[in-house]
Amino acid sequence: xxxxxxxxxxxxxxxxxxxVLGFVxxxxxxxxEMIHSLLPLFMLTTLGMSVFAIGLIEGLAESxxxxxxxxxxxxxxxxxxxxxxxxxxxxxxxxxxxxxxxxPSMGLVLTARLLDRLGKGIRGAPRDALVADLAPADxxxxxFGLRQSLDTxxxxxxxxxxxxxxxxxANDFRAVFWVAVIPGLMAVTLLVFGVREPExxxxxxxxxxxxxxxxxxxxxxxWRVVGIGALFTLARFxxxxxxxxxxQGGIAVALVPLVMVAMNLIYAASAxxxxxxxxxxxxxxxxxxxxxxxxxxxxVLASSEHWSVVLAGVALWGVHMGVTQGLLATxxxxxxxxxxxxxxxxxxNLLSGIAMLVASAVAGLLWDGLGAxxxxxxxxxxxxxALLGLAWPLRL
Numbered sequence: 001x002x003x004x005x006x007x008x009x010x011x012x013x014x015x016x017x018x019x020v021l022g023f024v025x026x027x028x029x030x031x032x033e034m035i036h037s038l039l040p041l042f043m044l045t046t047l048g049m050s051v052f053a054i055g056l057i058e059g060l061a062e063s064x065x066x067x068x069x070x071x072x073x074x075x076x077x078x079x080x081x082x083x084x085x086x087x088x089x090x091x092x093x094x095x096x097x098x099x100x101x102x103x104p105s106m107g108l109v110l111t112a113r114l115l116d117r118l119g120k121g122i123r124g125a126p127r128d129a130l131v132a133d134l135a136p137a138d139x140x141x142x143x144f145g146l147r148q149s150l151d152t153x154x155x156x157x158x159x160x161x162x163x164x165x166x167x168x169x170a171n172d173f174r175a176v177f178w179v180a181v182i183p184g185l186m187a188v189t190l191l192v193f194g195v196r197e198p199e200x201x202x203x204x205x206x207x208x209x210x211x212x213x214x215x216x217x218x219x220x221x222x223w224r225v226v227g228i229g230a231l232f233t234l235a236r237f238x239x240x241x242x243x244x245x246x247x248q249g250g251i252a253v254a255l256v257p258l259v260m261v262a263m264n265l266i267y268a269a270s271a272x273x274x275x276x277x278x279x280x281x282x283x284x285x286x287x288x289x290x291x292x293x294x295x296x297x298x299x300v301l302a303s304s305e306h307w308s309v310v311l312a313g314v315a316l317w318g319v320h321m322g323v324t325q326g327l328l329a330t331x332x333x334x335x336x337x338x339x340x341x342x343x344x345x346x347x348x349n350l351l352s353g354i355a356m357l358v359a360s361a362v363a364g365l366l367w368d369g370l371g372a373x374x375x376x377x378x379x380x381x382x383x384x385x386a387l388l389g390l391a392w393p394l395r396l
Contacts, residue, residue, distance in 0.1 A: 015134045018143050020194040021127060022150030024187045028090060029151050031184035032116065033158025033264070035100050035177055037257035038166070039109075040240040041247060042173045049106055051244065055364020057106075058238040059357040061113040068121025073129065073346030077339060082126040082133070083197040089123025090191055092116075094184030101177035125345035132333040132341050133198050138279065140333055144326040145275015149268045152321075154183075156264035159257035166254035218344060222335040226348050228287065228390075229328050233355035235383040236294060237363035237375075239263070242301075242314055245372055249305040262311055263318040270322025278327045284390060290324035291387040293317075295380045302376035313376075 043049045043057070072089065076082045096119060099112035128144075135143035158180075165176045239260065246259040278286055293316050301313035329345075336344030366375040 013136060013139050014143050014146055017134045017195050018131055018147060020190065021131060022147040024090065024191045024194070025147060025151035026154035027183045027187035027190065028093060029154030030158040030161065031094065031097060031180045031182070031187065033155045033260060034162045034180035035097065037159035037162050037243065037260045038173055038176060039100070040243045041253055041256060043106070043109060044244070045253070046173060047106055047109065050368060052364040052368045053106065054240060054244075055238065055360045055367065057110055057113055058240045059360030060110070061117040064114055064117045064121060064353070068118055071346065072122045073125030073342035073344070076126040076129060076342035081197060082130040082342065083195060085126040086123045086130065087188065087191055089119045089121070090188045091119070092122060093119030094181070094188050097177065097181045097184050101174045125342050125349065128329055128345045129341040130197065133338070141278035141326065141330045142272065142276045144329045145272040145278070148271040148275065148326040152264050152268035152271060156261045156268060159260040159264070162257045163254060163261070171253055217337055218340060219335065222332070222344060225328070225331045225335055226351055229348050230351040230355045231386045231389060232290070232324060232328070233352040234359050235291070235379065235386045237359040237379060238356070241363055241367070241375065242317065244367075245301055245305060246307070246310050248372060249307045249310055251307055259310065259314050263314045266315050266318030267321045270319050271326050274323045275326040275330070278330055283327060283331055286323055286327055288387060288390050290320050290327075291383050291390065293320035293323060295383045295387070298376045298380035298383060302373045302380065305372070
């Protein structure tokens with residue numbers, strides 16, 4: 001069988017429900033990234049906020065999303081159902097979008113950001129568990145890579161739309177934010193009518209997933225993956241700092257979101273191939289590759305604010321994301337019992353959420369106090385420490 005035929009065979013074995021979940025993620029990411037690619041500049045220029053305040057809001061928002069996943073994931077295990085919680089989370093995310101357009105101050109922006117990420121937190125673990133439930137074990141890495149790739153297509157289409165509308169409407173942030181409501185509502189509709197949840201396995205009894213005996217079933221390999229995920233999140237602060245770095249180089253405000261377009265285009269292109277590779281290559285080696293790429297990205301971004309250098313750093317950042325994000329999700333699925341996958345994703349993201357809050361707040365403080373270059377050098381240093389941590393004897 002030729003490599004092309006093997007590729008087609010793998011894609012053909014991925015269930016239709018996972019493709020639909022990928023397109024749902026894509027539409028919601030278009031909606032979210034139309035806002036998020038402009039939000040740091042909106043907060044900095046229109047609302048007059050400090051970079052530390054921006055970093056704190058981003059850290060709180062992203063950590064909220066990750067922390068809430070522990071509760072929604074556990075609830076999905078207890079109920080034996082994933083789709084209903086995913087629908088609720090996507091709906092909450094869609095309904096939060098108008099608040100950004102109406103926000104007159106930091107308070108409503110923070111409220112909208114927290115509600116948006118709350119929706120992400122509610123839907124995240126049940127959706128990932130649903131992908132794991134639907135995917136055959138031997139193509140699970142490819143399935144997660146496919147969903148991540150489609151999700152990331154939305155993450156570069158959204159900023160592209162934002163750039164076009166900002167140019168068309170003379171930098172009218174609020175008008176762009178209103179348009180972002182539309183793809184969010186489309187995502188909810190597609191999920192409601194396009195995904196059928198698999199039947200609960202017979203013989204599985206409903207019990208509290210966070211009872212001591214259930215948590216013991218997660219086992220040491222799973223908790224090692226949780227620790228690695230938190231370490232990776234500490235090494236990689238919010239992507240809002242990529243947008244702010246691009247703005248320092250004198251790029252026109254309307255064109256700054258192109259930085260996120262470039263990052264997510266590369267992320268989307270790399271996530272599925274690396275997902276397929278993870279089905280037959282050492283996970284530990286791929287994780288090490290991801291950290292090497294993150295170190296390189298940080299060093300490049302620290303070296304200069306010129307647009308070409310920033311673009312190169314952002315490209316490396318995108319490959320890092322493509323290598324690591326679907327891989328970590330696959331590793332959780334591989335090490336957790338099927339009936340505890342929601343809980344497993346929840347605890348994984350709980351620790352990652354705490355790490356995200358710390359990383360983004362510290363990055364904001366360093367940026368305000370010592371400058372952008374020092375912030376990225378610090379990120380490279382912590383990534384190097386994380387890389388050394390992978391040298392600890394570990395079976396992955």
